[in-house]
Amino acid sequence: MEPKSVAFLGLGVMGFPMAGHLARNGHRVTVYNRTTAKAEKFAAAHNAEWAPTPAEAAQGAAFTFSCVGNDDDLRAVALGDEGAFAGMAPGAVFVDHTTASAQIARELHAEAAGRGVGFIDAPISGGQAGAENGQLTVMCGGDPEIFAKAEPVIASYARACRLMGPPGAGQLTKMVNQIAIAGLVQGLAEALHFARSAGLDAEAVMDLLKNGAAQSWQMENRTKTMLAGEFDFGFAVEWMRKDLAICLAEARRNGARLPVAALVDQFYAEVEKMGGRRWDTSSLIARLERDRS
Structure with missing residues (x-):
């Protein structure tokens, strides 16, 4: 597609590589x-520009991503005199990849519409x-x-992108994702713990079961590291608890019952007390195996 002038706000473990894909696809990128x-590092690595405020990053950008x-972080980068909306021209589009509440998505959509700006809530999965x-x-x-305007640009770093x-609706769909995960x-943590307790070769068991109905991404990608007690990567427990809090709050509003999600959130609270705030979410097995000799 024709290169666009884009801004990207937030260069964490997800944002930095996502913005990098935009730059490699020929888009003119300004980051905040x-x-x-970190903004200076990105600019040097990708021959890009950086700006001291979200508003300055968004000036002249056809698309601003966050x-x-x-x-609260999203409001900070979008609203106010230094927020992105203040720098965006009518007809520009703001695409938010933060995992946040559906309420803030609706709030920012309304604010953007009043300025003649498009808004898409677009949370992501894939780690x-x-x-x-x-x-x-x-x-x-x-x-x-x-969405039709934004989708070809989002394709720079997506294998699947759909208007829900x-x-x-994007945020609600992400909640479904986190509840399932x-x-x-x-x-998986209980299955591995049971296999070990039963004297089985847990890795061999999972290598067999991944060919059947129990197969999952988690089984394929986390079995070995869970068995090895390696959790220094991936999606942190503290962020999963933030996401589950959003899910549980939304469930209270819409009447959905989430007993397993609520219980797993309590288990993650235990992992945090074990010092696992920054461990990968697969560290649920650690609370089951902490008493193993």
Whole structure:
């Protein structure tokens, strides 16, 4: 596609490689990050520009992307005199990849519309490896005509991208994703713990079972590291708890019952008390095996 002028706000473990794919695909990238050194590092690595505020990064950009921590971080980069909306021209599009609430997505969509700016909530799944390899799944909410503009640019780092419904639908879809993952990881942790307790070769068991109905991404990619007690990578427990809190709050609003998600959140709280705040989410097995000799 024709190169676009784009801004990217937030250069964490996901945002940095995502913005890099935009630059490698020929788009003219300006970045903003709270830590200036990281923005400078990106600019030097990708022959890009960096700006001291989100508003300055977004000036002249056809698309502004964000990937920050939570609702409050998102408001900080989008709103106010130094927020991206202040620098965006009518007709520009803001695409938010933060995992946040559906409420903030609707709030920012309304604010953007009042300025003549498009807004898409577009949380992502695929982890750091997916971001680095340009293989993310992107779940979008917003207006179809705005999504049609943004999708070809998002394709720079996505293997799948779909409009799921009106503003907030992307965030709701991401909640479904996190609810499913929470149950899957706990189930895998219990299965591995049981296999070891029964005297089986747990790795051999999973190598066989991955060919059957129990197969999952978690089984394929986390079995060996879970058995080795290696958790210094991937999606951190503290961020999963943030996501599950969003899921549970939304469930209270819509009447959904999430007993397993609520229980797994309690288990993650135990992992945090064990010092695992920054461990990968697969560390659920650690609370089961902490008493093993």
